[in-house]
Amino acid sequence: MIEVEVRGRLTREEFERLKGSLQQSGKHIESHEREMLMLRDYPGYAKDPTRRDVDIRLRNTSGRCEIMMKRKVGNHRNVAREEVALGLLDHDLANARAILRGLGFTKANRMIRKKDIYMYHDVEWSLVQAPKEYYYFEAEQTCEHENQVERVREYLCNEARDLGLTTFTPDAMRDFIQQLDRDVNVIVDL
Numbered sequence: 001m002i003e004v005e006v007r008g009r010l011t012r013e014e015f016e017r018l019k020g021s022l023q024q025s026g027k028h029i030e031s032h033e034r035e036m037l038m039l040r041d042y043p044g045y046a047k048d049p050t051r052r053d054v055d056i057r058l059r060n061t062s063g064r065c066e067i068m069m070k071r072k073v074g075n076h077r078n079v080a081r082e083e084v085a086l087g088l089l090d091h092d093l094a095n096a097r098a099i100l101r102g103l104g105f106t107k108a109n110r111m112i113r114k115k116d117i118y119m120y121h122d123v124e125w126s127l128v129q130a131p132k133e134y135y136y137f138e139a140e141q142t143c144e145h146e147n148q149v150e151r152v153r154e155y156l157c158n159e160a161r162d163l164g165l166t167t168f169t170p171d172a173m174r175d176f177i178q179q180l181d182r183d184v185n186v187i188v189d190l
Contacts, residue, residue: 003070004079004080010137018127027119035059036058057069085170115127124141137160
């Protein structure tokens with residue numbers, strides 16, 4: 001399965017307005033808190049997220065832990081990625097971090113997020129809060145084949161526009177991710 005995703009920045013007021021609209025018109029799927037440790041310095045890693053072929057992460061989503069990999073599909077600059085996740089039995093990331101240290105990994109980019117997830121018009125909408133008052137949305141659908149990615153991306157952008165939202169261009173997305181890296185994400189030792 002290929003995950004197609006677009007994102008956009010929100011103010012706190014836009015976040016609350018969108019949340020109210022999705023609560024009224026959409027279906028609430030779940031709310032969770034997530035700690036992610038995105039590994040660094042492995043084959044396929046690039047500091048520029050639009051050039052990174054592979055993301056490898058440890059995730060703890062409200063006590064559900066996993067190691068996951070997102071691999072870029074085609075030349076879509078991080079709009080389309082295949083995702084593979086392996087669930088872990090532990091309810092924190094301590095043992096997984098120890099194993100990764102044993103495999104030679106030393107550093108990770110630590111990210112903390114709160115998410116409210118809704119379904120609306122067959123789109124999964126994630127309303128995301130990062131530390132220091134950063135708010136953004138993610139709109140996501142999946143498709144089977146790479147030749148469907150652009151059609152799905154256009155649909156997601158149109159749905160966002162219908163809700164009065166603006167989606168990031170690939171360059172604006174890269175700049176926003178790098179801003180989060182500077183302002184709220186933290187490089188940690190594994």
